[in-house]
Amino acid sequence: MNVELSYGPLAAVMISLLGTVPILLSDRNPNLRESWTVLISLGKFSIIASMLPAVLAGGGYRFTLAEVLPGVAIALRVDAMGMYFALVASFLWILTSIYSIGYMRALDEHDQTRYYASFAVAMSATVGVAFSANLLTLYLFYEMLSLSTYPLVTHKQDAEARSAGRKYLTYLLGTSVALTLPAMILIYSLTGTLDFTAGGILAGKADPSTVSILLVLLVFGFAKAAVMPLHGWLPAAMVAPTPVSSFLHGVAVVKVGVFSILRMVFFVFGTGLLGDLNLGAVLTTLASVTILGASLVALTQDNLKRRLAYSTIGQLSYMILGAGMLTAAGMTGGLLHLSMHAFGKITLFLCAGAIYIAARKSNISEMDGLGRRMPVTYAAFFLASLSIIGMPPLGGFLSKWSMVIGAIDGGQLLLVAVVLVSSLLNAAYFFPIVYRGFFARPAEGCGPEEIREAPVLCLIPLGVTALFCLVLFLWPSLALQLIQRVLSP
């Protein structure tokens, strides 16, 4: 295990942050501006990918900016877990950037420069969270992500956007200041460090009741993971333009929440400590309630994006559920679901956006018969929903299967039931959309005759992500290799 000192992690984080400068400067030339965005996203992905071989070989990279507190620095480190998340996020950002161009131009949106600049900052923050070497650095980027996505959520700048933005910051900033910050200081005063260490830093330093308090503080403190009852911001955030909902609120922001919680479980608490104190049950209980609750609410939503948002809330908790099982298969499943769900959910959201561009419809009840007009979009939607439900031959099957095995290994049959029931609920809220699209007859007077597929810049990304749901089922080895390194470093 050799961890090299390198500017690589810094470059991976900073490229999109510095990239805002050319984006802002080319305000008057949209083509140039969008080229910058795509170029930066490609650059970011290549920098991250270039560090992959070392991580697979068991090494890594680190970079320290400044030691700000005794024993705590603002520092970056590339390890398997961070690499896994950063790869997924930066790859999907490329596709989202392309999609954004099609979407924003098709709708002739205002303030596109601000939109692309905020997006780039959010992406820096996301990779920053992935590559944080300690809790303080993670907190820094976590807050940066909340703030940089505020202009995106409130992009419309109307009354609805205002109240959604308020809710967004209240939930995300409020919990991180009121819960995460005290937890972090408590951990520091107990252990004198905040570094992420394999096997945890709290073992032997804190008594059981303190550990339980810390766990609860941190699970709710990272409200981006949308564990009930702190999920309300996510459906509200759906007022944002669809590329924002798809990438940030389907992948980056919410997964930063889950990623942070998983970081805590594996690298601050340590699975050994949680197992000894039997605290995995806290995680699985909270997650199960959220999974079932969110799936039931999703059934009642008519607005497509809101239904997808509730679906996201449920699926996020799968990852926490898997980690909370504290068995090898369960944790593998939880981590695997992070990428499987990312590809599935981004496809669904991109399809929702494509439907909105093509037909200007956002309610499911108005989407009868659209599938025959937009076959590519609906086919992608169908594939992705199968993946989320967990059907073979799609990626989501692997992660759910692994979680079921994990639950059985741990003798927690109740959790098996949770996974299965929830999968049925997933099917119940996804299939009607597809069915209506292909088979229902549109109401008189609003026939979809003149509706065509969305612009090709929108279709390509959603086609690619849908295909990846399939590819990840057939060749999951890269993801599994990285997860292996996380669980047994």
Added chain:
Amino acid sequence: MNPTNLHMYALAAPLIGAFVVMIAGRYSRRAVAPLVLGVLSFSLAAALAVFLQVLSGGGFRYVVGNWLAPYGIELSVDRLGSLMQVLVSGVALTASVSAVKSVARDLEDRQHLFFTLYLILIAGLHGLVLTADAFNVYVLLEIASITAYGLIALGRGRAVVSSFNYVIMGSTGACFYLLGIGYLYILTGTLNMADLARIIPTLESGPALATAFSFCIVGLWIKMAFFPLHVWLPNAYSDMPDGAAVLVAPLMTKVTIYLMIRVMFSIFSPAYEFIQHGGVQQIVVGVAALGIVCASAMALGQKDLRRMLTYLIVAEVGYMVGGVWLANAQGMTGAILHIVNDALMTLCLFLAVSAIASRAESLDFDRLRGLFRRMPVTMAALVVAALSMIGVPPTCGFFSKWYLLLGGIEAGQWLYVGALIFSSLVNAVLFFRVIEIAYFRTSEGDANVEGPAAEPVREEAPAMMLQPLVAAAAALIAVGLVTGPLVQNVIRFALPAGM
């Protein structure tokens, strides 16, 4: 100029400059700005040189005019004092760049008088951070206060009444302090801090000594607007001219807190305050917590940006007083760090206010609508300052709050810890309310004009107001990143022995 008296040049420059400005300003208004900026730049350069020298060579004591202590005037140029001198001169220079512009607008033909008071005030502050004599603290504090009264009275609206209120409260505070050192003089026969610190532990701890201590401390509490002795501050600070507010708001309360630290640890000792009178310590921390909560709550009720900030200053005073009285190294570190950080945050906020005031007719929240488009740079700087007030890393406000919270947890002062977190949340609400208003173009009431309307013109504040603002915002992040070295090389040495 030899290196052992550079700090005297830093101190004397604004004092001499004050009289030059007054005389030269009579003949040419145009001479005022270059003189003020020149004098303050020189002062900053000298202070920086002293600071670097003290960092490498350690602190020293200096006798003004070779009149030896205990009768002469002694200055103590230690690491903390030197850092404070850099802070005072840095803030003064940054503030004056903006003040030159805003004073030219607010007080056309009284500019030179304004800057005369301004420079004397700065000289007073320089003296305060270096002096090693308890009586000189009184003299210099009055120099700083009386000039501040004058500056406030030059302001808007009811400024004269606010200034008068401040005169009454400030003089009461000064009397308290004077009585306190009177008692000390009777008990010890000296006013030199080092002598006092040597003699006091040998005295019997009786009511006389307790009276001396409490009179000194209460006097300073009035001067720093420690809750519930704060009532003069919001009016005085919101009515004064913007050019004065950018100097007075960041420095006066902070320097007074520094003086409280001097009285508590350079004259008295931790053993006296925290061990012999442990009960008092508990009460003070409790009052500080209460003050933070109440001042934050009052800030919530304000409808004007300036007034909101003045209540936040009162809350921040509670942070620092509480931190010092936590009686542990972490809390003390946090308090001293927060003196620096809060001075910079307040500077940045008031510079932003001053920049906004140059373009908007008032600072009522309603008038701030759509400001992000009109003044993007100003608002960006305001956001950075807001993040620092909330305590978001890597801005400096996060790190001092970190130490304060750590100190609170170690001392088991849960009330204080809770108050700090409450105040962070309130700050988040306060500032995001402002940011939201400035970001959206329409108010909540008029639902008919929703969404993006016609492009308003971009009209940023003049460069002279914008540059110091951007510099202050950058300093918030830069100081945050050097927190480690700052604590390691300066603040660690300022902690009293036995902490």
